[in-house]
Amino acid sequence: MPVTGLVAHLRGDPSGWPETIARLGADARVTVGPREGGRVALVTETTAAAEDAALFAALEATEGVSQLFVVFHDFSDVPEIEGTVPRRLRGRPCSDET
Amino acid sequence: MQRRDVIKGMAMAAATAAIGARDAVGQPPARPAPRTADGVAFQKAPCRFCGTGCHVQVGVERGRVVSIQGDAMAEVNRGLLCVKGYHVGLALYGTDRLTQPLLRRGDRHEPISWDEAIDIVARRIHRDPSRFGFYISGQSTVPEGFAASKLVKAGLGTNHLEANARLCMASAVTGFLATYGVDEPAGCYDDLDQCDVLIFWGNNPAEMHPILFSRVIDRRARGEQVVLIDIGTRRTRSTEHCQHYLEMRPHGDLAIALGVAHLLVREGTYHREFVEAHCAFRALQAENPTLQGEAIDFEEYRRRLEPYTPEHVEALSGVPAAQIRMLAELFGNRDLRITSLWCMGANQHTRGTAVNTLIHGLHLLSGHFGRAGDAPTSLTGQPSACGTVREVGTLCHTLPGGRVVTNPAHRADAEQLWNVPEGRIRGEIGYHTVEMFRRFNLPRSEGGDIDTIWVQVTNPGQTMPNQNEYFRRARALEDKFLIVSDVYPTETTRAADLILPSALWVEKNGVYGNSERRTQQWFKMVDPPGEARDDCWQTIAVAHRLLELGHEGMRDRDGRFLFHTEDAQGREVPIWQWSRYYDVNVDERLFEEYRAFTRFKHKDIAPYQEYVRARGLRWPVVEQPDGSWRETRFRFVEGEDPYVEAGKGVQFYHSTTSDDRAQVFFHPYEPPPEVPDAEYPLWLCTGRVLEHWHSGSMTMRIAPLRRAMPQAYCEMHRADAARLGVANGETVIVETRRGQMEIPIWIDGRGRPPEGTVFIPFFDERLLVNALTLHEYDPFSKQPDYKKCAARVRRRGAA
Numbered sequence: 083m084p085v086t087g088l089v090a091h092l093r094g095d096p097s098g099w100p101e102t103i104a105r106l107g108a109d110a111r112v113t114v115g116p117r118e119g120g121r122v123a124l125v126t127e128t129t130a131a132a133e134d135a136a137l138f139a140a141l142e143a144t145e146g147v148s149q150l151f152v153v154f155h156d157f158s159d160v161p162e163i164e165g166t167v168p169r170r171l172r173g174r175p176c177s178d179e180t
Numbered sequence: 181m182q183r184r185d186v187i188k189g190m191a192m193a194a195a196t197a198a199i200g201a202r203d204a205v206g207q208p209p210a211r212p213a214p215r216t217a218d219g220v221a222f223q224k225a226p227c228r229f230c231g232t233g234c235h236v237q238v239g240v241e242r243g244r245v246v247s248i249q250g251d252a253m254a255e256v257n258r259g260l261l262c263v264k265g266y267h268v269g270l271a272l273y274g275t276d277r278l279t280q281p282l283l284r285r286g287d288r289h290e291p292i293s294w295d296e297a298i299d300i301v302a303r304r305i306h307r308d309p310s311r312f313g314f315y316i317s318g319q320s321t322v323p324e325g326f327a328a329s330k331l332v333k334a335g336l337g338t339n340h341l342e343a344n345a346r347l348c349m350a351s352a353v354t355g356f357l358a359t360y361g362v363d364e365p366a367g368c369y370d371d372l373d374q375c376d377v378l379i380f381w382g383n384n385p386a387e388m389h390p391i392l393f394s395r396v397i398d399r400r401a402r403g404e405q406v407v408l409i410d411i412g413t414r415r416t417r418s419t420e421h422c423q424h425y426l427e428m429r430p431h432g433d434l435a436i437a438l439g440v441a442h443l444l445v446r447e448g449t450y451h452r453e454f455v456e457a458h459c460a461f462r463a464l465q466a467e468n469p470t471l472q473g474e475a476i477d478f479e480e481y482r483r484r485l486e487p488y489t490p491e492h493v494e495a496l497s498g499v500p501a502a503q504i505r506m507l508a509e510l511f512g513n514r515d516l517r518i519t520s521l522w523c524m525g526a527n528q529h530t531r532g533t534a535v536n537t538l539i540h541g542l543h544l545l546s547g548h549f550g551r552a553g554d555a556p557t558s559l560t561g562q563p564s565a566c567g568t569v570r571e572v573g574t575l576c577h578t579l580p581g582g583r584v585v586t587n588p589a590h591r592a593d594a595e596q597l598w599n600v601p602e603g604r605i606r607g608e609i610g611y612h613t614v615e616m617f618r619r620f621n622l623p624r625s626e627g628g629d630i631d632t633i634w635v636q637v638t639n640p641g642q643t644m645p646n647q648n649e650y651f652r653r654a655r656a657l658e659d660k661f662l663i664v665s666d667v668y669p670t671e672t673t674r675a676a677d678l679i680l681p682s683a684l685w686v687e688k689n690g691v692y693g694n695s696e697r698r699t700q701q702w703f704k705m706v707d708p709p710g711e712a713r714d715d716c717w718q719t720i721a722v723a724h725r726l727l728e729l730g731h732e733g734m735r736d737r738d739g740r741f742l743f744h745t746e747d748a749q750g751r752e753v754p755i756w757q758w759s760r761y762y763d764v765n766v767d768e769r770l771f772e773e774y775r776a777f778t779r780f781k782h783k784d785i786a787p788y789q790e791y792v793r794a795r796g797l798r799w800p801v802v803e804q805p806d807g808s809w810r811e812t813r814f815r816f817v818e819g820e821d822p823y824v825e826a827g828k829g830v831q832f833y834h835s836t837t838s839d840d841r842a843q844v845f846f847h848p849y850e851p852p853p854e855v856p857d858a859e860y861p862l863w864l865c866t867g868r869v870l871e872h873w874h875s876g877s878m879t880m881r882i883a884p885l886r887r888a889m890p891q892a893y894c895e896m897h898r899a900d901a902a903r904l905g906v907a908n909g910e911t912v913i914v915e916t917r918r919g920q921m922e923i924p925i926w927i928d929g930r931g932r933p934p935e936g937t938v939f940i941p942f943f944d945e946r947l948l949v950n951a952l953t954l955h956e957y958d959p960f961s962k963q964p965d966y967k968k969c970a971a972r973v974r975r976r977g978a979a
């Protein structure tokens with residue numbers, strides 16, 4: 083059950099920031115924290131590493147977000163650490179393996 | 181309160197601290213005690229991955245790393261981490277960690293004991309040390325590099341020691357040496373907070389150094405004006421943030437720099453006072469050119485620049501003349517502060533030394549040097565390419581602290597400091613990386629006089645250029661023996677005769693040195709798995725076995741073991757025995773020994789314990805009258821650099837001309853060694869991606885990173901794909917004169933190469949692009965060019 087602390091850098095005109103923050107907080111797995119200038123604190127809580135990574139990608143792609151950084155990552159109870167590099171290759175690049 | 185609520189509270193506290201950290205970064209506490217939260221003990225360490233050198237707080241619970249936090253006390257990253265740093269803790273826990281020494285028997289690797297393994301390594305070396313090459317890494321720690329250097333240079337009396345940093349930053353070294361007489365950037369990351377203009381010379385920091393990039397993007401978000409300029413051969417994530425994109429042909433960077441210099445001189449917008457006070461001019465000799473070249477005067481410099489008009493530069497580089505003029509106008513404006521950044525694009529270049537010196541030359545000529553924000557700064561890809569390879573001196577021509585083996589005084593000095601007999605250190609330069617592997621891949625009868633290579637902390641089976649010739653041939657040759665110390669199976673371990681399992685990152689003590697001269701220390705926090713052991717111990721254990729075998733080089737002048745170590749009572753500690761290795765802090769002992777080497781080139785480092793307290797310190801670090809230690813942000817600048825004399829303003833005190841002047845070089849434009857033709861009509865460029873670190877041996881084992889970028893691909897322009905009849909995602913054959921591979925095409929992917937260029941990242945061990953790349957290298961730095969060669973693409977089944 084990964085818990086991740088994030089900092090989102092907001093882009094564009096500050097008047098659009100509240101809307102961007104609302105978009106970020108619309109997902110129930112996201113807790114929005116304080117904002118300082120164009121940076122806002124977030125915490126995400128997911129049930130699996132794959133979900134955590136997918137949520138990260140979705141937040142990063144949110145309209146109005148310029149960059150997303152991780153500041154805290156707890157993986158103490160993540161069971162799905164995959165060890166080896168799979169030998170199987172897919173034809174199409176850069177899609178999810180699963 | 182539930183444990184989970186505590187963790188969420190910590191996550192929010194970290195995020196909240198990080199959003200305000202811009203102003204809150206201060207001095208770290210004097211006594212850094214491990215912090216504890218809900219049974220998790222936190223300690224500092226630099227990130228294991230790139231040369232940015234972010235600090236993390238590593239959370240350990242019951243002997244296992246369970247959480248990672250950006251270190252808000254660290255000036256480098258101010259609490260932030262990129263997607264790789266965020267997962268750095270998981271790098272330890274791939275399920276296929278190497279846990280016992282393995283010896284090849286036929287086609288299999290079978291377990292053996294450490295005693296057997298150390299004996300085999302020592303005997304291979306002992307039979308003829310001159311045929312042994314030690315190949316280490318920019319990921320080796322400073323003490324590991326120092327121990328390797330001592331073993332090879334002060335012990336074996338050979339110079340066949342190299343590091344993989346030869347493949348990533350050797351041209352930056354030669355550029356600094358030729359220009360300033362001493363290696364490494366004068367500026368630091370603070371320049372990113374002050375510059376008005378930031379120029380990327382073949383650099384993609386949005387993916388490769390994302391935390392540094394964020395410093396600039398963050399300034400913009402706060403309303404500051406920063407002009408970003410990307411000079412490159414393909415659009416990248418960095419390009420998206422830039423106001424100007426100068427798309428050049430390969431080697432166009434040489435022409436662009438010459439064109440800007442031409443305009444500065446022709447229009448008189450160069451900084452006359454700065455040049456007259458601080459610069460001299462040089463060019464290569466017509467015959468037998470040397471790195472230092474020969475002196476020319478300003479008139480001769482002006483004359484040589486004459487052909488490089490904006491229009492001529494446009495013809496050479498493909499960059500419109502108007503953009504050359506725009507760059508020259510910026511450099512000619514001294515109200516602006518300009519920082520140049522570069523990394524592999526300028527370094528992995530058969531004229532890498534030339535383009536490095538030309539970029540330095542632009543900054544010197546225009547006086548954009550010596551103020552915060554005015555700096556020519558190279559970045560490194562590995563966490564200790566600077567600290568271990570450049571500063572300790574783990575290359576075939578170097579000795580610790582900026583000394584070189586060809587200088588008798590430097591050798592004598594090193595022999596004195598190492599307390600080894602006079603004449604122990606050889607004056608002949610050893611084999612550089614490409615040459616070492618070339619000789620390893622040739623039969624003895626054809627000049628293959630390297631028969632044993634020990635690889636530590638790197639993966640040449642994936643990263644050597646022209647793999648088929650420079651790595652894979654050796655497997656079929658008699659009497660070649662490859663020893664590999666690593667943490668996971670790789671393309672290199674698969675080819676190895678002997679595999680030694682290594683400890684990784686916080687499984688051992690360590691010291692790294694990042695891109696801005698910052699030396700960073702950490703302590704061991706968890707045990708390595710199985711029988712994995714520290715690389716430094718492996719080196720010392722082999723040295724001791726050599727001593728037992730009768731190798732006299734393993735004794736110092738007093739007849740003691742080369743790595744003789746005593747406890748506080750003066751009793752020898754047998755650190756070659758694993759059970760006794762941590763009886764003393766071997767890292768601290770080696771670091772203090774190394775420290776004595778660092779004053780010679782004014783790269784002074786502080787005592788080890790200062791680094792225990794700090795989140796790294798930038799050298800030179802000099803003791804103050806009150807006993808404190810002060811780091812240096814900007815070298816060669818009065819008031820910042822303690823070695824600049826009062827009243828000098830700027831002083832290049834290691835000038836190659838011994839007159840405090842830096843050298844502004846003229847190098848002519850020269851085309852690449854291999855260019856597209858009718859048979860191979862495309863340019864092939866290789867590089868990295870955000871999610872994976874270098875050859876991917878760690879990050880491909882981290883599931884979220886692998887999911888985000890599961891395999892390598894070939895970026896191609898839509899027009900080329902249409903001409904070849906290739907669909908997005910279709911697997912094609914990419915070929916060069918050296919090899920071929922099958923790989924899927926990605927059109928309009930993350931990077932956008934122009935028509936006529938394809939790009940393939942090298943992180944995927946299943947898709948080895950370095951079977952295709954060129955082994956040609958820069959004549960001075962010996963760094964190969966991975967960024968350009970001629971290739972063709974065809975559909976599978978097509979002739």
Ligand code: SF4
Pocket residue numbers: 227228229230231232233234257260261262263264265266388389390391392
């Ligand atoms: S930028 Fe580099 S050092 Fe910083 S967190 Fe990312 S990989 Fe680690």
